[in-house]
Amino acid sequence: xxxxxxxxxxxxAVFAATGALSASRKQLDVIGFLFLAAVTGIxxxxxxxxxxxxxxxxWVRDPGYVLVCATVGILVFFTAxxxxxxxxxxxxxxxxGLSAYCVMGAAKxxxxxxxxxxxxxxxxxxxxxxxxxxxxxAGEPSVLLRPEIYVTAAxxxxxxxxxxxxxxxxxxxxxxxGALTAFSIRGGALRFGWSFPAYNSRPxxxxxxxxx
Amino acid sequence: xxxxxxxxxxxxAVFAATGALSASRKQLDVIGFLFLAAVTGIxxxxxxxxxxxxxxxxWVRDPGYVLVCATVGILVFFTAxxxxxxxxxxxxxxxxGLSAYCVMGAAKxxxxxxxxxxxxxxxxxxxxxxxxxxxxxAGEPSVLLRPEIYVTAAxxxxxxxxxxxxxxxxxxxxxxxGALTAFSIRGGALRFGWSFPAYNSRPxxxxxxxxx
Amino acid sequence: xxxxxxxxxxxxAVFAATGALSASRKQLDVIGFLFLAAVTGIxxxxxxxxxxxxxxxxWVRDPGYVLVCATVGILVFFTAxxxxxxxxxxxxxxxxGLSAYCVMGAAKxxxxxxxxxxxxxxxxxxxxxxxxxxxxxAGEPSVLLRPEIYVTAAxxxxxxxxxxxxxxxxxxxxxxxGALTAFSIRGGALRFGWSFPAYNSRPxxxxxxxxx
Numbered sequence: 001x002x003x004x005x006x007x008x009x010x011x012x013a014v015f016a017a018t019g020a021l022s023a024s025r026k027q028l029d030v031i032g033f034l035f036l037a038a039v040t041g042i043x044x045x046x047x048x049x050x051x052x053x054x055x056x057x058x059w060v061r062d063p064g065y066v067l068v069c070a071t072v073g074i075l076v077f078f079t080a081x082x083x084x085x086x087x088x089x090x091x092x093x094x095x096x097g098l099s100a101y102c103v104m105g106a107a108k109x110x111x112x113x114x115x116x117x118x119x120x121x122x123x124x125x126x127x128x129x130x131x132x133x134x135x136x137x138a139g140e141p142s143v144l145l146r147p148e149i150y151v152t153a154a155x156x157x158x159x160x161x162x163x164x165x166x167x168x169x170x171x172x173x174x175x176x177x178g179a180l181t182a183f184s185i186r187g188g189a190l191r192f193g194w195s196f197p198a199y200n201s202r203p204x205x206x207x208x209x210x211x212x
Numbered sequence: 213x214x215x216x217x218x219x220x221x222x223x224x225a226v227f228a229a230t231g232a233l234s235a236s237r238k239q240l241d242v243i244g245f246l247f248l249a250a251v252t253g254i255x256x257x258x259x260x261x262x263x264x265x266x267x268x269x270x271w272v273r274d275p276g277y278v279l280v281c282a283t284v285g286i287l288v289f290f291t292a293x294x295x296x297x298x299x300x301x302x303x304x305x306x307x308x309g310l311s312a313y314c315v316m317g318a319a320k321x322x323x324x325x326x327x328x329x330x331x332x333x334x335x336x337x338x339x340x341x342x343x344x345x346x347x348x349x350a351g352e353p354s355v356l357l358r359p360e361i362y363v364t365a366a367x368x369x370x371x372x373x374x375x376x377x378x379x380x381x382x383x384x385x386x387x388x389x390g391a392l393t394a395f396s397i398r399g400g401a402l403r404f405g406w407s408f409p410a411y412n413s414r415p416x417x418x419x420x421x422x423x424x
Numbered sequence: 425x426x427x428x429x430x431x432x433x434x435x436x437a438v439f440a441a442t443g444a445l446s447a448s449r450k451q452l453d454v455i456g457f458l459f460l461a462a463v464t465g466i467x468x469x470x471x472x473x474x475x476x477x478x479x480x481x482x483w484v485r486d487p488g489y490v491l492v493c494a495t496v497g498i499l500v501f502f503t504a505x506x507x508x509x510x511x512x513x514x515x516x517x518x519x520x521g522l523s524a525y526c527v528m529g530a531a532k533x534x535x536x537x538x539x540x541x542x543x544x545x546x547x548x549x550x551x552x553x554x555x556x557x558x559x560x561x562a563g564e565p566s567v568l569l570r571p572e573i574y575v576t577a578a579x580x581x582x583x584x585x586x587x588x589x590x591x592x593x594x595x596x597x598x599x600x601x602g603a604l605t606a607f608s609i610r611g612g613a614l615r616f617g618w619s620f621p622a623y624n625s626r627p628x629x630x631x632x633x634x635x636x
Binding site: 234236237238239240241242243244246247250251258262267268269271272275278279293297298299300348349350351352353358 | 474475476477479533536537539541542545546548549552556560565566568569571573574575576579619620625626627628629631634
């Protein structure tokens with residue numbers, strides 16, 4: 001298996017684990033674990049394949065991805081109670097998934113179009129959308145709206161990977177650079193609470209207070 | 213019209229009715245009824261066609277499906293107040309839609325790829341996603357997160373249909389077996405409150421309590 | 425640039441601005457502004473291209489749309505605090521975006537299929553879905569569920585554009601008629617609180633009260 005193939009399966013498996021952890025937090029049954037593991041594991045990649053026109057999507061061409069999600073979902077079902085804080089674990093696994101997916105998304109976008117802009121967008125979009133989709137379906141507070149840096153990490157990883165590829169670095173090297181960049185930024189944000197200084201920020205009022 | 217074609221229209225019509233009932237609960241206007249009826253009626257099948265690469269999607273090829281949704285939306289607009297509990301009716305119609313869609317999704321997935329795994333996944337995914345989409349757009353509490361069995365019914369129906377097809381049963385027979393399986397399970401869950409025993413289950417804490 | 429091309433870019437830019445205003449209300453960082461601007465700006469058109477089978481989607485073929493979203497996102501980041509009511513501005517920009525998108529969606533649907541029904545549906549669906557997607561991702565109360573007329577404006581604009589096209593009016597004329605119709609209706613709803621009289625309407629009860 002190539003390094004990119006490994007990153008692909010790893011990203012799917014790790015995102016699947018975050019979906020199953022969400023299912024555990026919502027006390028769903030084992031099939032609910034499988035469902036949320038599958039949706040979260042393959043959601044971002046499905047969006048990526050659809051916008052690029054790579055149809056049928058990757059898990060229809062290779063159902064092995066679905067079996068990976070199912071296995072992970074069952075494993076988490078039987079072990080989630082051993083973890084002290086499932087939400088903290090969810091966020092760290094999400095960080096790993098984000099790192100793998102931003103490289104995979106950028107790689108597929110670049111191969112399909114040759115455009116660095118498209119590569120950066122597909123990398124960022126598909127890395128962030130897996131987690132956003134999970135949070136919407138499971139009714140979790142969205143990881144996008146947390147104060148620490150999130151999308152920035154995916155964007156930085158996609159940019160580093162794309163730049164390295166454009167400058168002619170070998171694919172495995174570019175992949176490692178991209179994934180490490182994303183993980184360092186998101187990991188630092190989780191560990192040290194990194195966030196951007198806001199520019200003249202103020203919270204939105206409730207619509208009822210704005211519209212009379 | 214073939215039995216599978218009937219199941220298809222029936223699934224769309226019944227899901228459309230649940231969307232319109234959600235619109236009624238949210239006191240939307242008649243066009244809001246049409247919109248939610250259409251999104252819920254054709255949402256799951258749209259997802260199914262997209263991931264399988266059957267493009268343009270079914271209701272673009274045959275706009276009759278959209279007219280079915282519109283008709284159902286208007287009917288519900290003028291009759292929803294006659295129902296004592298719209299939410300209870302919504303859940304039962306959702307159960308019928310789930311049963312029709314899990315067979316349709318599995319059938320289309322199997323025809324497109326010949327893979328039983330893909331058939332089971334497209335059946336389950338598209339049956340469950342119509343209702344999930346409706347609840348997200350209408351701001352209803354997600355049917356996925358209710359305690360009674362939900363995804364399991366779709367999965368069981370898709371498995372029975374796929375197994376029956378693989379073992380060579382005629383399409384109408386396999387369809388009836390699959391749909392009845394799904395409906396019996398979901399209906400039993402609604403009627404008798406069936407749910408899986410949880411394995412070491414505990415609710416998730418709020419993110420604010422986990423992350424200091 | 426043709427009038428339709430201008431409407432297209434204008435719709436994307438204006439929806440991108442509403443996404444960035446949502447990001448401002450949620451106090452996201454600058455990359456969060458870019459992300460929500462991009463998702464909202466290109467979301468409706470992505471859905472339109474996917475259901476019609478126009479793949480890869482428009483912003484993969486022409487990444488200029490993404491750069492428009494990014495530019496708008498940065499502009500809003502540095503100016504949002506100057507606006508007295510960001511939510512009110514968001515609703516008005518959303519009205520402009522809705523008007524541009526319902527024409528664009530109907531035009532692309534009609535070109536792709538020749539069916540007026542499909543044109544009306546793709547116009548309405550893609551115009552309404554950009555805003556709905558933004559509200560779901562940003563955790564805003566859904567614009568669809570506000571009491572004033574919303575989907576109706578998109579539907580009326582799509583119908584007028586499609587009828588004008590079928591009756592042989594030139595594309596620019598039909599576009600202006602369609603967009604003005606949608607904007608007049610939505611603008612009147614925002615300015616004067618227009619809403620349809622409800623038919624025997626009553627709010628939905630909470631699921632806990634319905635299901636014992």
